[in-house]
Amino acid sequence: xxxxxxxxxxxxxxxxxxxxxxxxxxxxxxxxxxxxxxxxxxxxxxxxxxxxxxxxxxxxxxxxxxxxxxxxxxxxxxxxxxxxxxxxxxxxxxxxxxxxxxxxxxxxxxxxx
Amino acid sequence: xxxxxxxxxxxxxxxxxxxxxxxxxxxxxxxxxxxxxxxxxxxxxxxxxxxxxxxxxxxxxxxxxxxxxxxxxxxxxxxxxxxxxxxxxxxxxxxxxxxxxxxxxxxxxxxxx
Amino acid sequence: xxxxxxxxxxxxxxxxxxxxxxxxxxxxxxxxxxxxxxxxxxxxxxxxxxxxxxxxxxxxxxxxxxxxxxxxxxxxxxxxxxxxxxxxxxxxxxxxxxxxxxxxxxxxxxxxx
Numbered sequence: 356x357x358x359x360x361x362x363x364x365x366x367x368x369x370x371x372x373x374x375x376x377x378x379x380x381x382x383x384x385x386x387x388x389x390x391x392x393x394x395x396x397x398x399x400x401x402x403x404x405x406x407x408x409x410x411x412x413x414x415x416x417x418x419x420x421x422x423x424x425x426x427x428x429x430x431x432x433x434x435x436x437x438x439x440x441x442x443x444x445x446x447x448x449x450x451x452x453x454x455x456x457x458x459x460x461x462x463x464x465x466x467x468x
Numbered sequence: 469x470x471x472x473x474x475x476x477x478x479x480x481x482x483x484x485x486x487x488x489x490x491x492x493x494x495x496x497x498x499x500x501x502x503x504x505x506x507x508x509x510x511x512x513x514x515x516x517x518x519x520x521x522x523x524x525x526x527x528x529x530x531x532x533x534x535x536x537x538x539x540x541x542x543x544x545x546x547x548x549x550x551x552x553x554x555x556x557x558x559x560x561x562x563x564x565x566x567x568x569x570x571x572x573x574x575x576x577x578x579x580x581x
Numbered sequence: 582x583x584x585x586x587x588x589x590x591x592x593x594x595x596x597x598x599x600x601x602x603x604x605x606x607x608x609x610x611x612x613x614x615x616x617x618x619x620x621x622x623x624x625x626x627x628x629x630x631x632x633x634x635x636x637x638x639x640x641x642x643x644x645x646x647x648x649x650x651x652x653x654x655x656x657x658x659x660x661x662x663x664x665x666x667x668x669x670x671x672x673x674x675x676x677x678x679x680x681x682x683x684x685x686x687x688x689x690x691x692x693x694x
Contacts, residue, residue: 365682396678400628453576521691565622569591
């Protein structure tokens, strides 16, 4: 396990649940890529409504048949690791948004018991 | 589609799922308003537990009958667009929290294929 | 209700849904602790996939039996209140990540009607 303390980067990737990459859901493909690249951790959130650059309203309530709900993938890692994975991840994203934010890591790890 | 690059604003609106506005769920009313105002995109997340300014604990586990789970609405847009939509959105929110954060947009768009 | 305006702190706690504390789910234990400590509000989000410091891939799709999905607990409060609650919360977290971000509170409260 890597150390991760102090000022780091929060990378957030906003895509759609129905986006595909190499025949699998894009978000699963990104999670597997990030796991292979040994990022410190990943969290995938699924929204209940929203719209993106294509400006479609995706709503689980209104459009019950739609599976294209918004997905946010979050990664907190060092600036160096974020710079390393971005050129791998960005070409995988077609319709979406990627943002970086500064965060301070207060705790990261697995306690010994 | 607008361009969206570099330093922008992440606006986050924390409300309850049962909040209403003009006879419809507040979060749907906000999404429709943001769509009409042509913001760059919106993501609506529903939490599984939480409490807000009224200090009630909303928990899907404990209070199975409650539908008042927390909702977060996220918008990334230019400072000018955020300043333009805030005076429209803020009066719609009664019990809640609205925050702004600085974010760096790394990618936004729809790739040509 | 407390006032909460201007520059404040967003605290985010990334844990697993199956983490336990004192015989109950850790995230519920943290929500109850934060409620007792009178933080301004809490939102608990459950992800659909992810991995953490232990580097396991948790996916609701792939591992249908797993309940160890990622949880994010979010708190927006004053720097003083965050400094006060962190020494209470951090020892409760074993496998996870805790981050702090600067946020600007635009609106917080319950409107009088």
